[in-house]
Amino acid sequence: MIDHAVYWSSRGEASMDFRYTPEEQRFRLEVRRFIAGHCPRELTGYHEIHAEHVPLEMEFLKKMAAKGWLGAAFPKEYGGLGEERVPMSEYILIDELHHADFEGVALTITYLVGIIGNTLLQVGSEELKREFLPQMLNADVRFAIAYSEPDAGNDIASICTRAVDDGDDFIITGHKRFITCADTSDYMWTLVRSEPGTVRHQGLSILLMKSDLPGITIQVFEMMNGIQTCEVYLDEVRVPKRYLVGTRGNGWRYLMEALSRERMTMINFKAVSEPFERFVQWVRSAEMDGEALAADPVVRQSLANMHVKIAGGKMLQLVAGARAADKNYIPTLEAAACKMYRAMLSWEKATLALDIMRSQGLLTADSPEAPLDGWWAAEYGWAGHELSGGGGMDLNRKIIAQQGLGLPRWSN
Ligand SMILES: Cc1cc2nc3c(=O)[nH]c(=O)nc-3n(C[C@H](O)[C@H](O)[C@H](O)COP(=O)(O)OP(=O)(O)OC[C@H]3O[C@@H](n4cnc5c(N)ncnc54)[C@H](O)[C@@H]3O)c2cc1C
Numbered sequence: 166m167i168d169h170a171v172y173w174s175s176r177g178e179a180s181m182d183f184r185y186t187p188e189e190q191r192f193r194l195e196v197r198r199f200i201a202g203h204c205p206r207e208l209t210g211y212h213e214i215h216a217e218h219v220p221l222e223m224e225f226l227k228k229m230a231a232k233g234w235l236g237a238a239f240p241k242e243y244g245g246l247g248e249e250r251v252p253m254s255e256y257i258l259i260d261e262l263h264h265a266d267f268e269g270v271a272l273t274i275t276y277l278v279g280i281i282g283n284t285l286l287q288v289g290s291e292e293l294k295r296e297f298l299p300q301m302l303n304a305d306v307r308f309a310i311a312y313s314e315p316d317a318g319n320d321i322a323s324i325c326t327r328a329v330d331d332g333d334d335f336i337i338t339g340h341k342r343f344i345t346c347a348d349t350s351d352y353m354w355t356l357v358r359s360e361p362g363t364v365r366h367q368g369l370s371i372l373l374m375k376s377d378l379p380g381i382t383i384q385v386f387e388m389m390n391g392i393q394t395c396e397v398y399l400d401e402v403r404v405p406k407r408y409l410v411g412t413r414g415n416g417w418r419y420l421m422e423a424l425s426r427e428r429m430t431m432i433n434f435k436a437v438s439e440p441f442e443r444f445v446q447w448v449r450s451a452e453m454d455g456e457a458l459a460a461d462p463v464v465r466q467s468l469a470n471m472h473v474k475i476a477g478g479k480m481l482q483l484v485a486g487a488r489a490a491d492k493n494y495i496p497t498l499e500a501a502a503c504k505m506y507r508a509m510l511s512w513e514k515a516t517l518a519l520d521i522m523r524s525q526g527l528l529t530a531d532s533p534e535a536p537l538d539g540w541w542a543a544e545y546g547w548a549g550h551e552l553s554g555g556g557g558m559d560l561n562r563k564i565i566a567q568q569g570l571g572l573p574r575w576s577n
Contacts, residue, residue: 183483189253196234196261203228209266210543215393216385219307219349222270226277226304234258235278236302239286244299255279256486263435271433277301280426281308281354284371284419288411293373309350309376310427311341311397312420318343318553319560321356321420322365326399328357328372335359335372335409337380337402347383347395350376354423360414369416373408390546425500427555432485432503434478437510440544441475444518447537453523464521471510471517478506501556501564508551508558515541515548 185193205221229235237254239245248254255278262271282301285294300306317324326339337357347353353374360368376383380402387393411419445468451458458464485499518541519526528535529542552558566572 183487185253185257189257192254193257193261196258197264199229199232200261200265200267204262204265204267204270208270210268210540210547216349222273223304223307225270226273229258229274230302230304235274235304236282236298239278239282239298239302243286243294244302253486253490256490260433260435263433264439266439268433268436273307275427276308276310277304277306280310280423283426284423285410287422288415288419290407292407293410297373306351307346307349309344309347309353309395311344311347311353311355311374313343314340315342319557322369322417324356324358324369326355326357327361328359328370328404329361330359331403334403334405337372337374337399337404339399341397341399343394344383344397345392345394347376347397348385348393352376353397354410356416356420359409359416363414366417368414369420370413371410371416371419372404373410374402374404378402378404388550390550391543392547392550421497422495424556425495425497427500432482432500432507434475434482434507434510437478437507437514438475440540441471441514443537444541445472448521451536453525458521467517467521471514474510474513478503478510481506497564498568501561502569504555505558505561505565508548508554511548511551515545519545 204225207218208222208225226235233246233248234254236243236245237248237258239247241247259271259275259279262268262274278301282298285297289297297306312321312324314324314326324339326337326341328335328337335357337355339357341347341353341355344353353376355372355374357370357372358368359370362368374381380400382398382400384396384398385393386396410416448458448464448468481503485496485503488494488499489496522536522541525534525536526541526545528539530539532539535542567574
């Protein structure tokens with residue numbers, strides 16, 4: 166933490182004031198009440214969001230959109246509020262969804278507005294902005310993000326899906342893997358290789374591809390932890406060129422910016438701290454083999470350690486959030502640091518809870534004896550995923566080593 170503080174202060178911030186203004190505080194309370202009154206409990210967590218819950222989620226997002234909150238910070242001509250009054254509105258909205266355990270909903274909003282909406286706003290053609298932004302801010306459209314392929318996960322620069330130039334269209338052929346929500350999407354935000362003869366970072370483009378075009382086959386599969394995601398096969402899919410995002414061949418830059426925004430969404434430490442507090446609450450009165458857990462010195466010390474680590478994460482989030490409030494700043498380093506630390510803590514928190522609960526921790530929600538409604542068994546499955554989603558730990562360490570610590574590039 167001290168190293169990070171030194172790094173950030175060396176970039177010019179003498180001090181930071183993390184308190185909300187009275188107006189931000191009022192907005193936060195209004196959002197909190199709104200979520201409590203309107204977000205259906207079926208949408209809690211994110212392991213549960215499957216296709217059957219999509220209509221519920223869209224219904225809730227439409228209510229939020231009606232208040233103007235999905236696009237509070239977007240210009241009025243694209244359906245936003247042009248809101249300068251509450252510059253932290255996006256941050257507060259996401260933070261409150263995490264606070265209330267609606268992590269999946271927070272993720273949907275982040276994809277829709279934070280990643281795709283913001284990137285379109287920055288680099289999209291006027292035509293695309295006018296077509297998509299109002300629909301997005303009104304929650305009329307759903308997107309999936311289609312980057313990964315069977316041989317291109319962390320090493321995304323090695324994607325092979327090709328877009329062949331054919332008059333007014335591109336013809337897309339390839340195979341995308343792990344494309345979450347492709348089955349319920351209207352469009353896929355798709356990374357393709359558009360320039361023949363290029364390798365690695367050169368010659369990539371991003372296309373908005375309608376999900377039901379002829380030549381697209383989507384197959385849903387379920388992971389061991391119950392999360393559903395999709396294989397997407399693309400067989401000579403014809404996509405009009407007007408759905409190209411930004412400049413042709415410039416996709417790597419847009420991708421890096423979008424990935425930083427995606428990682429920023431994984432930084433919310435409320436998703437770690439709130440369940441941890443519920444767990445501590447349970448430990449206070451729980452017994453194992455006739456002994457009070459709260460009296461066990463190993464349990465007490467482990468919980469105290471975790472408490473301190475989470476407090477460090479919250480501080481990291483505040484620093485990163487404050488920097489990301491500047492829309493022109495791409496928070497690559499902050500996102501990598503927060504993403505890595507949160508994934509690590511999520512995993513530690515889940516394994517610690519299961520260690521303390523012993524075999525009872527493995528009981529799932531359908532078991533009446535499961536402590537805390539089996540929440541931790543599901544969380545254990547999800548926490549493992551966090552270590553790889555949005556770029557694995559090693560990739561984020563590389564970003565920090567190069568961009569944060571100024572160490573030389575090392576390619577392996
Ligand atoms: C449930 C789920 C949902 C997903 N949703 C989406 C989605 O919606 N859209 C999408 O595009 N993708 C999605 N993904 C893909 C996800 O982003 C990739 O799984 C992730 O990038 C890791 O890629 P990989 O699985 O191929 O692992 P690999 O890239 O093969 O990595 C395996 C291991 O090698 C390490 N490693 C790899 N390369 C390096 C390197 N250069 N230096 C050091 N270490 C390295 C990694 O850290 C990791 O430990 C999803 C994945 C899952 C599991």
